[in-house]
Amino acid sequence: MNEIIDPRSIDRPNSYIGKSVPRPNAKKLVEGRGQYVDDVVLPRMVHVAFVRSPHAHARIANIDAAAALKLPGVLRVFTGQDLAEHCEPWVAVLAHLKGMKSAPQHPLPPERATWVGEAVAAVVAESRAAAEDAVAKVDIAYEPLPAAVDMETALAPGAAVIHADLGDNLCFERVNESGKVDEAFAAAHRIVEATFHTARHTGLTLEPRSILADYNRASGKLTAYHSTQAPHMMQGVFAKHMGLPEGDVRVICTDVGGSYGIKVHVYPDEVAVAVIARIMGRPVKFIADRLESFATDIHARDHRIKGRMAVDAEGRITAVDVDDLTGIGPYSVYPRTSAVEGNQVVNLIGGPYDFANFRAKTTVVFQNKTPTCQYRAVGHPIATAVTEGLVDLAAEVLGLDPVEIRRRNLMRDGTYPRTSPAGMKFEGLSHEASLAKLLAMIDYPALRAEQARLRANDIHRGIGFASFIELTNPSPFMYGVGGARISAQDGCTVRIDPDGSVVAATGVTEQGQGTEAIIRQIVAEGVGVPIEQVRVITGDTLTTPYGGGTWACRGAGIGGEAALQAGIAVKQAVLKVAGAMLQASSDALDLVNGEIVDKASGQSRMPLVELSRIVYFRGDTLPPDLPRELMQTRHFITKQYPFAFTNGVQACWLEVDVDTGMVKLLKHWCVEDCGRVINPLLVDEQVRGGIVQGIGGALYEHCLYSPEGQLMIGSMADYLVPMAAEMPDIEVGHVETPTKESLLGAKGAGEAGTAGAPAAIMNAINDALKPFNAKVFAQPFTPERILAALGKVPSRWPVASSVALPLRTADASAAPALVTAPKAAAGTVREPGLFGRMFGRSRA
Amino acid sequence: MSTTLDIAMTVNGERIARRVEARQHLIDFLRLDLGLMGSHAGCEHGLCGACTVRVDGRIVRGCLVLAAALDGATVETIEGVSDTGEIRDLQNAFIARNACQCGYCTPGMLLTAADLLASKAEPTREEIREHLSGNYCRCTGYHAIVDAVEAVARQRNGKAQP
Amino acid sequence: MKAPPFAYLRATSLDDAFRLWSAAGPEAKLLAGGQSLIATLAFRLSEPSALIDISRVPELGGITEAGGAIRIGALVTHAQLGASELVRRHVPLLAEAVPLIAHAAVRNRGTFGGSLAFADPAAELPACCVALDATVIARTRSGERRIPAAQFFTGLYTTALAADELIAAVELPQARPGERSTIIELARRSGDYAMAGIAVRAKIAGSTLVEPNVVFFGVGDRPISAGRAASALAGKPAAPATVAEAQAALGGDLDPPADQHGTPEMKLHLARVLLARALDRLIGHAGARAA
C-alpha cells in the first residue's frame, strides 16, 4: 500500500538508509556524560573484591576470613560453599554439538580452583579499596593438584584429569568431511602444508567487566546494571539459577565501554555479585580491575592447526585437510559454550573457494587456564589464516601470483545460492567483484614495482591478500537448537507521541557500534519522519521487546529489519487515520518527513503532529470504529538460511626490517560486502576497528602462560595492544549484495575486519621475506619469531614449522618437510608469576 | 601518621575542599568524591590513557597522580572543557567522523588531542599518531580519530577540508 | 587495583624532606613524579608506610650551567628536559632521548631523578648518563656525595644510593667541539620500554672515533658499557671491518637475560644491529650492516 514495501525505494535519493548519519548518542560520550555501570551510584551501595586463586589447580582446604572481617569497612566474606546454597550451578553444553561435555560451574567454586585468577572468595566492603585491603587478609589453605596446562598433552595418557566425572579432558570433537579427500591428495599435482598457531587473545575492553546488582527484599525484584551485550539472556540466567521468576529480574545496560564478544558470556564472579545482592538485600557493585580482567575475561583463539591443501596443475584447489586443536580452560563457558570457536573453524575453512574435497577436524580440550569463549569474529581469523596461508603456499609452488590463484579458485559471482564443501549455505556472495574492487583501490602493479625496486636497496616490503567469509545474522541454528535460551529473534516497538515524535524500543543493544543510530535511521525511514524526531530505547529488559542483544553481527540485520517493519506498520496506522480525517483513500496518501502528503502530487495535506494531537486528545472527532494504533511492534527472525554470510577481501602492505624482525605497517585495504549498507560511516569504522583488532592478534597480543599455568601477563605492558603510532591508515570499499531474506537487506559488518587482517598480515610478511626463503605461521609475528624464521636467532617457541619451508610435492614419498616443534622452553619474563604474587599471599 | 589529609583545589573553575585518603588517585577522587564521571580508569597502571586529565594546564595520567599531591592545583576534566566550549570543534569532529564508538577512551583521547593542537598548529598524521600513542582505543582502529584531529587542525588554520 | 593505605607527607624544602623522611622511618618512600611508583603501588607489590612528596622541594629543580657542566635538578620533568635550550645545546643526547620516553602525559610528570632512582634497566636516561660520564649528586641530611653514573647503577632496579640518600641533581659535562652522540632503541610500540637500546658518544675526527662511549640498555640488569666494543672502535676509521669487529666484541661485553621479547641470543643480535646503526648515524655510512 505504500512505496517502502518495495525494497528499491530504500535506495531513493532522500532515503536515510545508506547515509552517513552521525550517532545521536555520541554527543554525551564526547562530553564525558555517558553513563557506564561504574557511573551508577545507589544508596547503601557496597563493593566486592574477589580473592583469586594463585594456583592453576588446587583443592580449597580451608578459608579463614577472621582477620579480613576485622578490617574497617568490611561487611561480609562469602565462600563458594556460602553461595552454592543460593545458586544452581550451570553446565555449558549445546545439544547439537554432539558428544560435548563440561562440568557444573558455580559462582565461586565450592571445592577446587581450576585456573590462576579464578575467584574463590568474595569480600564485601564499603569501598573497593577497603575490600581489596581485606582480600589480602583472607587466609586460604590450598592443596595444589596436578594441572593440565598444555593443550597438546591434555589428552595424553597420564594427563591430570581436571574433572574426574568427565573421565578425560576432551570437551568436544568433530570431523566435518565431504568429498573424497584422500583420493584427491593422492592425485594431487602439488600439496602444500603448514602448521599454524594463533595465540591466546583476550578482548581487553577499555571499560572492564562491570555489574551493579540490587535486590529489593520488599518487592522481591533483582535489578542488575550490567555491562553486557545480551540483557535478556542475562535476565533469564539470573532468574533460572537464582530461582527467581524471570519477571522479577530486570537487567539494564546503560552505556557499555566496548564488548567485542567479551561481554556476552556468563561470568561466575558476576553471578556471585547478583547472588550476594540477594543475600544482603542491597546494591552490590563489582568493577573488574585490569589484572582481574586479564585473568578472568574470556580468552580466545588458542589454536594449533595443521593444514594441507592439494592443487592440480591448473592451479585449482582440489582438497583441503586440516586438524585443529584448541584448549579452552577448565569449563566450557555458559551458555554459548567454548566448543563453538573450534566448530566455526571447521565450518569456515576454505570458505571463499570452489573445491570439492574437504576434511576438517577440531579437538577441543580442557586445561587449567582461563576459560576461552567467543570473541569478535569467533573462529574466522583462525580459519582465514589457515586457508589464506595455504593458498599463498600453493601459489608459490605453482609459480602463480597470489591474486591469480585467488582468481582461479574463488567462488564465481552469480553462482549462488550454493553450499560450501564445509556445508555452509551461501545465499549470495561477491568474491570476484570484491577482489576486482580491491585491485582498483591498491594499484597492485605499482606496489609490486616498488617492492622490486626497494629490494635492491635491501628494503623488504610485502603485500598480502586475504579473502574471507563472515557469518552474520544467526538463526536459532546457532544456539537455540542446542537448547540455549538465546534469542535469535528480535523485536522493535515504534510509537508516535502526541508531539509527533517517535520512540523506538529495540531488543538489540548498543556498545558503540552505532546500533541506536541505525535503528533511528531505519525507523525514520520506515515511519516517514525527520530523523531528529526519533528517539531510541535500548538495553532494558523491562522496556524493550524481548531479543537476543547484539552479537555475531545481528544488530543491523535482525534488529534493523524488525525496526523497519515496525516503522512501516506505524506508518500504515497513521495513514489509516489520515485517510479518515482527510476523506481520502489511505492508499493515496503517504507520510514523508513528518507530513501527510498526497502520494501522487507530493502536496502536503496535514502535519503528523496535527494527526497525533487529534488521536490522543480529540479521539471523539474520529469515526468510532476507526483503529488508531500509533504504536506497533514487529519481530524478525531469519528463516531460510541458518546464517547470512558476507564476504570480502583485505590487502596489507608492510615492511619487514630483516635485521630486527620489526614489522612496519604501511597501508591496509578492505573491501567488504555486508549487503545493504545502512550507514557507511558506521560500517567503515566497524571494519577499521575490526582490522586493528586483527592486527593486534597478528603482531602483538598473547596471553602467555608458564608451563605451570601461571599467567605471565599482569598489565598492558605485558599484553601489548595496537596503539595509534604503529597502526596504518585503512581504506575501506564496499560491494553490496543485499540479503533477500529481509526488506532491509542488511547483513552484519562487525567482524569482517578481524576475520581477514591476521591472514593478510601473515601473507604480507611472508611475501616480504620471500628472498630469504623464510616464513612465519605462528601468531603473534613478533620480532623474535621473524628473526628466528630468518635463521638469525634461535627460536624458543613452537615455531619450527615456520622455519622450514613447508612444501612438498605429491610424488615425494618421504615424510613432509615439517620439522616437529621443539618443546616450548618459555624464557623468564620480567615479572614472572605476577598473579602468584598478587593472589598468592595465602598458605599453599 | 594519618592515612587521610585535607586538600583544596580548583576543579573545572570551582574551588573545592575535601578530606581524602592519601592513597586515592585523582580519577577516583574526581569520580567518587566529586561525582565527575567523565574521567575513566581503564587500567590504573598508567598504560591506557583513559584517565587523561589536565593538571595546571598540562595533561597527566589521573591514575598516576595522587589527589593528595594536588593541594592547590587546578584540575580540568572533560566536563570542564565541554562546559567552556574550549574543544567544541574537536568534539564535533569526533562525532562527525565517528571517532568515538563506545566512548570510554574518548575523554582522554580528546584532552590529549587538544594538548597536541595547543602546541602544534598543523601536525602531520604521523605526529598526531605519535602524540596519541599512549591512549588506547579498542573500538576505532585510530584512523577516524587521526582524521578528526587533522580536520580540526586545518579548520583552525582556516584551511579547507581535504 | 587500589594502592594499599599509606600516609602522605609533603616536603616544602630539602631540610623538611629529610626531617619528614627520618621521622617516617625506613618503610617510607620518596615520591617524585609518581609515574613509576604509583603504578607499582597499584599492584600492591610493596606497602610503604608513608610517601614523602618531594615534588615541591625548590632545591631539587632547575637546569643550570656551571663550570663547563650542565646541572639538572632531580625534579626536572622529562617534558622540561626536552624543552630546555641549554640541554639541546650542551647535552643534545638527552634532548634526543626525551621523545623516546613514554608518552606526553607521562613526560609531564616523570622526573630525571625518579628515572635514575627507579633504575629500570631498559630506561633511556640512565644509559644516557653513563654514556655522557654524568655525575649523580646524592644528598643526605648531612651532606653531598658525587657518584659517577657508571657506578651508580648496581643491578636490577637498584642503585648506589644509601637508604637515607636522595638524588639532588645530575651534572653532565657539556659536549665538546667535534663530539657527537646518538641514542637508538628498538621498542615494540612508541613509548614502550625498549627491547634493546644504545646510547653512544664519541669525538669524531674525520671518520675516526676517538674515545667512544658505547652504552646499551634493555639488555642487562642495568645500563651496560660495552668496553670491548668501544676499544675495537677507538682510534680506527669506522670501516665495515672495524664495525664487524666491534659487533663481535659485544659478545664479551653483554650477557643479556631472556625476557618477554626474546632470548639472550636475540638481545645480543639486536645489540649488534643497534651498534652498526648508531655508528651509521654518527659518521654517516660506515658501511655497516647487521650481523
Ligand SMILES: Cc1cc2nc3c(=O)[nH]c(=O)nc-3n(C[C@H](O)[C@H](O)[C@H](O)COP(=O)(O)OP(=O)(O)OC[C@H]3O[C@@H](n4cnc5c(N)ncnc54)[C@H](O)[C@@H]3O)c2cc1C
Ligand atoms: C606508560 C609509561 C611508560 C613509560 N615508559 C618509559 C620509558 O620508555 N622509558 C623510561 O625511562 N621511563 C618510562 N616510564 C617511567 C617514567 O620515565 C618515570 O617517570 C620514571 O621512571 C620515574 O620518575 P618519577 O619522577 O615518576 O619517579 P617516582 O615514580 O616518583 O619514583 C620512582 C622511584 O624513585 C624514587 N625516587 C624518585 N625521586 C627520587 C630522588 N630524587 N631521589 C631518590 N629517589 C627518588 C622513588 O622513591 C621511587 O622508588 C614510563 C612510565 C609509564 C607510566
Ligand code: FES
Ligand atoms: S587508567 Fe590511567 S592510564 Fe589507564
Ligand code: FES
Ligand atoms: S571508542 Fe571504545 S575504546 Fe575508544
